[in-house]
Amino acid sequence: MQDALQFTPQIAPSSIANVLWLVPAVPMVAAGIIALLKQPRRRLASSLAIGSLGFSLLVALTAFAHVLAGWMSGHAVRETVNRTWVQVGSTNVELGWVLDPLSAVMLVMVTFVGLLIFIYSTGYMAHDENFTRFFCFLSLFAGAMLGVVIANSLLLLFMCWELVGLTSYLLIGFWYQKPSAAAAAKKAFLTTRIGDIFFLLGIVWLFAQTNTLLFYNNGAGSMEPLALGGLLAAPAALGLSAATAIALLIFAGAAGKSGQLPLHVWLPDAMEGPTPVSALIHAATMVAAGVYLIARVYPLMEAGRSATMIGTSSTTALTVVTWVGASTAVFAALIAVAQNDIKRILAYSTLSQLGYMMAGLGLGGVAVGMFHLITHAFFKALLFMGAGSVIHGCHEEQDIRKMGGLRKEMPVTFLTYAAGMLALAGFVPFAGFWSKDAILDAAVWWHPSKGPFYLLVFGALLTAFYMTRQVSYVFFGKWRGHGHAHESARVMTTPLTILAFFTATLGFLGTPAWPWFRNFLGDHPAPFELAGFSEPGILALMLTSTGVAVVGLLLGWWLYGNKSPKADERDVLEKAMPPIWRALRDRLYVDEFYGATVIAFYAWWAKVADWLDRRVWGGIVSFVTSFFGLWATFNRFLDTYWVDGTFDKGCEELSVGGGLVARVQSGRVQTYLRLLAVGVVVLAVILIWSSAR
Amino acid sequence: MTPLAGYLLVAALVFAIGLAGALTRRNAILVLIGIELMLNAANLNLIAFWRYGPHPEALTGMMFAVFSIAVAAAEAAVGLGLVISIYRHARTTDLDEMNRMKG
Numbered sequence: 001m002q003d004a005l006q007f008t009p010q011i012a013p014s015s016i017a018n019v020l021w022l023v024p025a026v027p028m029v030a031a032g033i034i035a036l037l038k039q040p041r042r043r044l045a046s047s048l049a050i051g052s053l054g055f056s057l058l059v060a061l062t063a064f065a066h067v068l069a070g071w072m073s074g075h076a077v078r079e080t081v082n083r084t085w086v087q088v089g090s091t092n093v094e095l096g097w098v099l100d101p102l103s104a105v106m107l108v109m110v111t112f113v114g115l116l117i118f119i120y121s122t123g124y125m126a127h128d129e130n131f132t133r134f135f136c137f138l139s140l141f142a143g144a145m146l147g148v149v150i151a152n153s154l155l156l157l158f159m160c161w162e163l164v165g166l167t168s169y170l171l172i173g174f175w176y177q178k179p180s181a182a183a184a185a186k187k188a189f190l191t192t193r194i195g196d197i198f199f200l201l202g203i204v205w206l207f208a209q210t211n212t213l214l215f216y217n218n219g220a221g222s223m224e225p226l227a228l229g230g231l232l233a234a235p236a237a238l239g240l241s242a243a244t245a246i247a248l249l250i251f252a253g254a255a256g257k258s259g260q261l262p263l264h265v266w267l268p269d270a271m272e273g274p275t276p277v278s279a280l281i282h283a284a285t286m287v288a289a290g291v292y293l294i295a296r297v298y299p300l301m302e303a304g305r306s307a308t309m310i311g312t313s314s315t316t317a318l319t320v321v322t323w324v325g326a327s328t329a330v331f332a333a334l335i336a337v338a339q340n341d342i343k344r345i346l347a348y349s350t351l352s353q354l355g356y357m358m359a360g361l362g363l364g365g366v367a368v369g370m371f372h373l374i375t376h377a378f379f380k381a382l383l384f385m386g387a388g389s390v391i392h393g394c395h396e397e398q399d400i401r402k403m404g405g406l407r408k409e410m411p412v413t414f415l416t417y418a419a420g421m422l423a424l425a426g427f428v429p430f431a432g433f434w435s436k437d438a439i440l441d442a443a444v445w446w447h448p449s450k451g452p453f454y455l456l457v458f459g460a461l462l463t464a465f466y467m468t469r470q471v472s473y474v475f476f477g478k479w480r481g482h483g484h485a486h487e488s489a490r491v492m493t494t495p496l497t498i499l500a501f502f503t504a505t506l507g508f509l510g511t512p513a514w515p516w517f518r519n520f521l522g523d524h525p526a527p528f529e530l531a532g533f534s535e536p537g538i539l540a541l542m543l544t545s546t547g548v549a550v551v552g553l554l555l556g557w558w559l560y561g562n563k564s565p566k567a568d569e570r571d572v573l574e575k576a577m578p579p580i581w582r583a584l585r586d587r588l589y590v591d592e593f594y595g596a597t598v599i600a601f602y603a604w605w606a607k608v609a610d611w612l613d614r615r616v617w618g619g620i621v622s623f624v625t626s627f628f629g630l631w632a633t634f635n636r637f638l639d640t641y642w643v644d645g646t647f648d649k650g651c652e653e654l655s656v657g658g659g660l661v662a663r664v665q666s667g668r669v670q671t672y673l674r675l676l677a678v679g680v681v682v683l684a685v686i687l688i689w690s691s692a693r
Numbered sequence: 694m695t696p697l698a699g700y701l702l703v704a705a706l707v708f709a710i711g712l713a714g715a716l717t718r719r720n721a722i723l724v725l726i727g728i729e730l731m732l733n734a735a736n737l738n739l740i741a742f743w744r745y746g747p748h749p750e751a752l753t754g755m756m757f758a759v760f761s762i763a764v765a766a767a768e769a770a771v772g773l774g775l776v777i778s779i780y781r782h783a784r785t786t787d788l789d790e791m792n793r794m795k796g
Binding site for chain 1: 712715716724788789791792793
């Protein structure tokens, strides 16, 4: 293994790092402007969204080039720009962004895939009346997602994370007239919120321990050795260090967003949203945010592991990540076998692949998990957009049993979909093969247990099988749907072609001979040496995984190829083993389990709260109310008959008296004079009277 | 009855006549005449008290009366002027009609 490159001491961030905030800001501003547009301004809305994301892509590419140039000249780039957001006493809450290989790679992926999906959306959503709203949400999502990517502060990341969750909610429920879509949006929002609560707890705990939420801050950040040492020393409950506890809490947040067991239930339902949304948010980017988060806080996850032991020992946090990831990979792949909705199959496949990424992070480090994330983003976006094209071509039909033979009607979609399917199934030389192989390679050498390796290999077999089943149903056999299927417009097929190209080629960035991606992220130089293939076990492993994929494919083809069963006919596997099939079709009853436990508990609790509210608190409130009512009646009585009565009487007297006095001032001068005379006479009489005595 | 008492009685009579005139007449000019009568009654008193007082040689009562007559003349002039201007304005000298001086 080569030595790590030296981090250049950061004196001042480069100019590209200084303007990196533009990447998320521009799409967000575009979203704001689009929100103000009127509904019929469709062209303007989509041009704004696409233009802003195109700009972000340019900035992201420039940033990537900057990082790449630094890496080529032999030093690792990690530039941060931090700003104080809130200052309370001596406590600073700082926000900032970071430019390093990890964020640069992710930025390019999100903006590029996002741009293609935006363009595709203009075709897919062309006849939707809420076109402008759609692009407003998409832009907001892109901005928030890019914010997650560049964040150098756990707090900023969390803010964007929640924004991403919000846009996910808005877009799943985009067709809110459909009750199922509205319910799915709610479910997604609430389920991810469960993870987010743990995530937030982790953030607060981390802040309490290290007094900073910045990842990197020239030695003072929370992901740097100084803070990590303190975290390792601080004890938490159950013999865990604070570092492990916080890492597990953050992983809970990531599991919610990335649909890991047991919080995976929202993702399949999220397919109620428009297909470009499924491609962008629920396949390529947002669900990958959890994986990205783990990669971002990786120093925390692996805290306490000595540098020479990578791959052979594990920390508690990483072991949990690995097992959860590997179980999700198999669990979701099993369910995917028995689904009939084209998008649901892909959704479970996404869950399964997210499990692979998590397992890759736990087993082999940042580069392994992230490589699968990047390749998966491309081929899964491709598959979803292909599925969208199929759905469009089949007049909004999503049941794969009512399709068939589409390879003739939709040749471009078929070819690109096949590329995506082969990549997902892990065939040489498609991207998915190389990234999945890297994970399996790491799993073989994982010392604590061989379990994850067997799980992941079984998952790979299932993946090849269910994808073959899907492709056979959709593209082979006879047409079983209604009407006539047709190929989609160019604006939809062109992005498919571009993605297919990358799906086929992207894997070469991370072959054993030229592990460029791993070394770029891991800050090593990347020489090209064929000797990489001769490392012990590599070729055998590659043969094994290829063999597994081929077995899966043949099995699928044998059972489903060219059969074109009737829509109401039972599945071949269902005939063979009905109970297992039914369990898988009903998604292993996880939703039902939650319905019977968590939701039932909350319903009961709500009932108790309702009873308390009505009877106990309501009783007290109504007692107090009636008491004050009585008191008020008494006061009113007092007021009417006593206070008002007295006052009215006084007023009456005053006005009568006033009337008398007013009559005297008649304006007749002689009256005045008369009164004067009378007065004088009276005075005179008194005078005479008193002097006479 | 001393001579002074006779003067005073006459003056009191004249004053009473003047007051009655001022109080009862409706015509403004007659009211003015009543006021003049009252003033002159006062003047008569001034002269009488001076003439039968301790210093009849000092001419003080005479001075007082002359001043009072001058002021009365001025007052009569002003009063008549007012009456004329009111007449011009309201076409009447009836005091009962002139009741616009209430607040």
